[in-house]
Amino acid sequence: xxxxxxxxxxxxxxxxxxxxxxxxxxxxxxxxxxxxxxxxxxxxxxxxxxxxxxxxxxxxxxxxxxxxxxxxxxxxxxxxxxxxxxxxxxxx
Amino acid sequence: xxxxxxxxxxxxxxxxxxxxxxxxxxxxxxxxxxxxxxxxxxxxxxxxxxxxxxxxxxxxxxxxxxxxxxxxxxxxxxxxxxxxxxxxxxxxxxxxxxxxxxxxxxxxxxxxxxxxxxxxxxxxxxxxxxxxxxxxxxxxxxxxxxxxxxxxxxxxxxxxxxxxxxxxxxxxxxxxxxxxxxxxxx
Numbered sequence: 272x273x274x275x276x277x278x279x280x281x282x283x284x285x286x287x288x289x290x291x292x293x294x295x296x297x298x299x300x301x302x303x304x305x306x307x308x309x310x311x312x313x314x315x316x317x318x319x320x321x322x323x324x325x326x327x328x329x330x331x332x333x334x335x336x337x338x339x340x341x342x343x344x345x346x347x348x349x350x351x352x353x354x355x356x357x358x359x360x361x362x363x
Numbered sequence: 364x365x366x367x368x369x370x371x372x373x374x375x376x377x378x379x380x381x382x383x384x385x386x387x388x389x390x391x392x393x394x395x396x397x398x399x400x401x402x403x404x405x406x407x408x409x410x411x412x413x414x415x416x417x418x419x420x421x422x423x424x425x426x427x428x429x430x431x432x433x434x435x436x437x438x439x440x441x442x443x444x445x446x447x448x449x450x451x452x453x454x455x456x457x458x459x460x461x462x463x464x465x466x467x468x469x470x471x472x473x474x475x476x477x478x479x480x481x482x483x484x485x486x487x488x489x490x491x492x493x494x495x496x497x498x499x500x501x502x503x504x505x506x507x508x509x510x511x512x513x514x515x516x517x518x519x520x521x522x523x524x525x526x527x528x529x530x531x532x533x534x535x536x537x538x539x540x541x542x543x544x545x546x547x548x549x
Contacts, residue, residue, distance in 0.1 A: 298405045298406075298409075299405075301409060302405060302408060302409060302412070305409060305412035305413065305416070306412060308412075308416055309412055309415050309416055309419065312416055312419035312420065312423070313419060315419075315423055316419050316422055316423045316426075319423045319426055319427050320426060321522075323426060323427060323430035323431075324485060324486065324487065324488070324522070325485065325522030325523055326434065326522075326523055326544065326545075326546045327522070327546075328430070328431055328434060331427040331430065331431060332427075334423060334427065335423055335424045335427050338419065338420045338423040338424065339420055339424070341416065341419075341420070342416050342417060342419075342420035345412070345413055345416040346413065346416075349409065349410075349413045
């Protein structure tokens with residue numbers, strides 16, 4: 272008896288359209304980027320709390336600017352870096 | 364009819380039309396309730412992450428602004444008598460509030476001299492207490508220690524000394540007359 276691997280089983284299935292797979296990859300990449308930005312912002316917030324409690328105010332402005340840059344990047348990813356929609360892909 | 368049409372339009376427009384249906388072979392072979400698994404779509408999670416990012420930015424900016432404004436505002440504090448300070452035994456401590464609801468701690472050394480500090484640990488604002496047997500102020504949260512005479516950091520994570528409460532003796536009564544926030548250079 273021959274065992275069928277998961278990979279072979281997938282090959283038997285009707286392949287998804289390349290465009291659909293590409294869109295899924297872009298969605299995945301957006302999510303990963305946003306998660307990383309969130310982690311960076313969490314670190315920045317904890318550093319800001321630490322600096323404020325230690326009265327080291329010279330660090331605060333830089334940390335707030337860094338958090339703002341992260342926020343702008345996440346906004347740009349959210350609003351402008353989108354997968355190509357079905358309508359655009361149909362006409363392309 | 365119209366609902367069929369709107370469903371069809373949604374299917375065409377949606378980037379995630381197969382999120383809540385079994386698409387892979389192993390999903391078809393193990394037919395369990397997939398609604399539970401796919402309650403959050405990628406789009407919803409994306410929205411949540413952007414909102415979180417906004418909240419973190421607003422939090423960092425707001426916290427920093429408040430800390431900076433509080434540090435810059437210089438206000439003279441009214442003198443306040445500390446009740447029970449005159450009866451305090453040498454080698455013991457007394458809690459009081461100054462200014463307003465801010466908690467503070469008054470210490471009387473064995474030689475009879477007084478010193479007072481803000482009770483909030485400079486690490487993460489836990490209340491410090493006087494450890495009589497070791498003659499120092501200790502923070503129970505993260506094991507920080509402060510000198511009972513000066514409020515300077517002896518050990519642990521606190522980045523700066525305790526806030527110093529200025530005290531004066533007027534007609535045999537102990538008064539708190541000011542509060543000094545000290546930086547890490549002290």
